[in-house]
Amino acid sequence: AMPAAQPRALAAWIVACIALLETGGLIIMIHKPAALPEILAALSGRAGALTLLPVQAREGQPATRILLRGKKGSHAPLSIAPALVLHAGQNFGGAAEALHRGEELIDW
Numbered sequence: 001a002m003p004a005a006q007p008r009a010l011a012a013w014i015v016a017c018i019a020l021l022e023t024g025g026l027i028i029m030i031h032k033p034a035a036l037p038e039i040l041a042a043l044s045g046r047a048g049a050l051t052l053l054p055v056q057a058r059e060g061q062p063a064t065r066i067l068l069r070g071k072k073g074s075h076a077p078l079s080i081a082p083a084l085v086l087h088a089g090q091n092f093g094g095a096a097e098a099l100h101r102g103e104e105l106i107d108w
Contacts, residue, residue: 010042014027014042015042018047021072023073024074026071027047028069030065030067032066033063033066046072048070049070049071049074051070052067052068052081053066053068053108054083055067056085059088084096
């Protein structure tokens with residue numbers, strides 16, 4: 001279980017990051033899915049055009065991490081990108097392998 005102080009620290013960190021951005025600037029973060037409500041609350045009214053990218057260890061498994069991108073000052077709605085699946089068998093899958101090698105960027 002997360003200590004009670006951790007969510008407040010996360011929200012304060014997000015607010016501080018947004019404050020450093022110019023209007024239209026992007027915030028991109030990775031976190032555990034359980035933190036999503038706190039993240040969305042901290043971004044509310046500060047950033048929009050949010051895109052959520054679930055990250056799964058393997059196909060068919062729950063996301064173990066989420067990537068979130070938002071634009072300061074935007075009021076565009078939230079969208080959810082197709083999940084990034086990291087592993088196929090014992091190795092990285094095709095997309096994850098290309099990302100790992102720096103040959104591709106996340107397309108979201």
